[in-house]
Amino acid sequence: MIEVKDLVKYYKEVLALNKISFEVNEGEFFVVIGPSGCGKTTLMKILAGVLEYNSGEVYINGKNMKGVPPHKRDISLMFESYAIFPHMKVFDNIAFGLRMMGKDKDFIKRKVTEVLELVGMSGFENRSPYELSGGQRQRLALARALVVEPPVLLLDEPISHLDYQLQRKMMEDFKVLHKKTGGTFVFTTHVQEQALTLADTVMVMNKGVIEQTGKPREIYLAPKTVFAARFVGDINLIPGEVVSKDGDIYIVNTEIGELKSLANGELPAGAKLAYGIRPEFVEVENKTRVHDNQLKGKFDRFYYFGNYVECIFDIKGKVEVKSAVPTKKAVDLRIGKEYSLGWNSNNAALLEKPSVIEGLNIEEVIYGK
């Protein structure tokens, strides 16, 4: 449905999009995730046609979009900054797109009422934008983009300023809407949870390049780069060197000892990489299972997340390892005491590449420079 080839965009001298290529299939829920400044908004604007680009090709529904102005594209965009029309009431803001499409008054009234109910703002028709709160403005901008029911819907950080419950509700509504209309949704966010929950396909971006594209599960369980691993889900990363191979299992030498893991392909001895293990796989004092990776760590501190507690363990004073401990079990742990930590090598990952971007130091990416 959408095809982008070698897209390059410079802002003065700054490279915002560095030859990116990707495809979005028809009817897909495609989520672009990445830190601020990675180029998500630039990409959205180029797809919508309001921003020029330097080189590359953009195809929507098989047609080349070069020189096609935004009002001739079958695409709708919700802006991260909302861009609400300040001189129009809520009703007119939402009705604008429909009016431009030439729909009649009854149709417009019906649709606007419907979409206001969808975003939970029924009865707000006659309010002025100045009277709305931040969250209400965001929902207004969303309603305005949704009501035109475009074949391709672009949403730039559409729910980031809503409270948690409302975010959950909107996420569910998106899923339902997507199923019902069968349209193509492209969604940007920096919140992993949204990406993992909603997406058919996730694309991780970093400084204008694509780190990895794939199904949420794929990226979560088999990230290709350190950046992707850190950005989608939480992960423990320890720098190390490959020592040897025992069957399928690689042995990696790290500051805290030798750790074992499976790998996605051949790794030569001496290869420098990051050893990764996600906190939910690190088990604390589980005597019922034998793990092929075992360490002793001193319980240093914790962060309460409601249904689980993130416990941080200090290993030999050199490295910290996070474990996601179910709250029921966490109450028994005492700070300062040593506990045994363990995990299986098939849950660990070896990440050779810091990032798709060349020339980055793997330790810098691990520690988040």
Added chain:
Amino acid sequence: MKKMDLLAKVYILVIFLAIYLPTIFLIVLSFNTSARITFPIEGFTSDWYFGEPKSYQANPSYIPIIHDQFFWDSVFNSIRVSGITAVLTCIIVTLTALTMRYRLIGRDVLFYMFLLGFITPGVLVGLGTILLFRLLGSTITEFNMIALNTVYASSFGFILMMARFDPYLMLYEYTASALKVGPVRVFRYITLPLIKWEVLSSAIMGFLLSWGELIRNLWVARGTGVVSTFVFMQLTVYPLTTKWFAAGSILAAVSIVGLIIMATVLSRGTK
């Protein structure tokens, strides 16, 4: 898109030239040897600027500008009047605009009074002032000129300044107050730096409006008067000659240079 950009720039240039057209002619024709205003130029001379006064110097229209003492008197008068107007306008506008942001009794009344200040035709204020002072038995002085111009410029400046206020300005002031900073220091360190360009532009507006104002000044002019009244009165009595073009050119040159300097100063640090 690119065609539109070019068209836009051409349009701006065209309008710019249209506004400058009289000025250009002014400068070009000030070097005309002939005293009559004609086009094209008959000869080229700088006599109107620097020449020696001729024998018929009784007629001021023929005195080269550099020797016309009355003209220079009026220029200095103008500078003084406009300068003081600028300062007063700036003070009144800043104080009033800042204070009017808060809800006060009679805020609307004051607002409408400012509106009145600028829709009132100059004729009426002039007439009214003369009547008022006759009634009071006082004489009209230069101060009246300054005051009338200040009222006019303040009305303009007030509306424009309020329109330009950063909506977050009050927020910054509240923040500072919450940090136990006294109102005077809040004004000095927070408010003033943030509105300095608006304050400056109200002063500039005061200067410009009073310099170009003819009608109000005509009613209250005394003595040589300011440039606008001086030239006007001269031309009602004496014939129009190229000498006045020289006068205008001098004013043009000075103002262009001055404004270019201002633009350069304002552009420091911007792209």
Added chain:
Amino acid sequence: MVRHTRYVLLLPGLVTFVFFLIAPLAIMAVMSFFTPVWPGYRTDLTLNNYVAYLTSPQFRILAFNTFSTSLVTAFICMIIGFPFAYCYTFKIKSERTRNYITMLLLAPFLIDWTIRSVAWISILGERGFVNSMFLSAGLISEPIKFLFTPTALFIIWVQTNLLFMIFPMNLALGRMDPEVIEAAKVLKAPPYRVFYDIVFKMALPGVICGFIFVFVNTISDYVTPSLWAGGLQTLGLSVSNYASQFLWPQASAGGMILLVACIIVLYILLKVVDIKKLVYE
């Protein structure tokens, strides 16, 4: 304590305006009801001045001249000025260039008004630039009389007042969020609708403000029409005439009529757009 300080801060403006605006206007209002007795007046109240003024045959001509010329000038300024303000705000990317343009546009104002007007003689006069060009190009056989016609008036007035129109427009346009325009484009608005529904409507307060500025400025100016438009008479001129003959009551009556007319026009225009929104937002 702070609350009282605020009122004190308003005093300079209040005092100046009351003394130099309200008082003169009040005196004029009072004077307009006095009976004229040459060379002065008696303080007997009468409505005669108004009646005489309004019923005189010249009044209709004067009023028509005054308001029609000002309205036309304001419209011309609006039509020429809005594209200029639009191009200036959106098409000139460099702030430095914009500063230079602004400053340079102000320069002609510092040349005395009279001299600027007479410069037009060299352009529009019978031996001026335009006629010389046309004659030598063979387009006309006789010089066209531009000066001392209403055309000259409009040219001079537009040239003088254009800046008054552009300034508030720039102000209104400058506060516009460019993404709002992008949003309109994405919502299928073709360029002319983006321009009208979004840009123009959002800039409307600035446009109205500019319109008022130009209208008011030109109404006050009775000198230009009488000098350059072939003696076109306006209300302001008649007030001035009466005053120069010391006919205070009549002059005051004329002045009051002019003032009321201006206030009415202002009121109508402010109904179109709430100026308080532009200012207090």
